[in-house]
Amino acid sequence: MPISFKEGMRDALIPYLGTENFTKNKAADILGISPRTLHRRLAGENVMYSEVLGQARLIKASKLLQQEDIRLMDITLMLGYENASSFTRAFRRWAGVSPREYRNLQANR
Numbered sequence: 397m398p399i400s401f402k403e404g405m406r407d408a409l410i411p412y413l414g415t416e417n418f419t420k421n422k423a424a425d426i427l428g429i430s431p432r433t434l435h436r437r438l439a440g441e442n443v444m445y446s447e448v449l450g451q452a453r454l455i456k457a458s459k460l461l462q463q464e465d466i467r468l469m470d471i472t473l474m475l476g477y478e479n480a481s482s483f484t485r486a487f488r489r490w491a492g493v494s495p496r497e498y499r500n501l502q503a504n505r
Contacts, residue, residue: 401437402448409452414474420445454490457483461499468495 408427409418423445424434438445453475460471469480477483487495 400441402441402443405434405438406448406452406455409449410456413453413456414476418449418476423449450486450490453486457487457495458491458498461495462502464499464503468499471495 405423405427409423412418412426420434421431424431427434429437434445438448457471457475460466460474468483472480472483475483477486484494487493487498491498493501
């Protein structure tokens with residue numbers, strides 16, 4: 397059960413990753429609230445929209461990377477990135493390792 401608006405929003409966005417261009421307005425539509433309400437709720441928790449979107453992408457990427465039959469380029473597209481280098485940079489920023497390194501670490505567990 398989500399304990400904050402940010403976590404609830406993150407969990408609600410995960411299924412839509414890669415299917416939409418994720419603007420704040422689109423996220424507000426998905427959540428059934430106005431963009432202004434979205435902004436106020438995030439500001440109330442002192443969090444930025446890009447942080448929540450990044451967390452959602454990390455969760456989905458982590459799950460997809462555990463499935464070795466899915467190519468990295470396919471994961472890149474599933475998360476809404478246009479190229480693998482952008483996804484790799486973002487994933488490294490979130491997780492501290494590249495997607496390939498993460499996959500190898502998970503396979504060795």
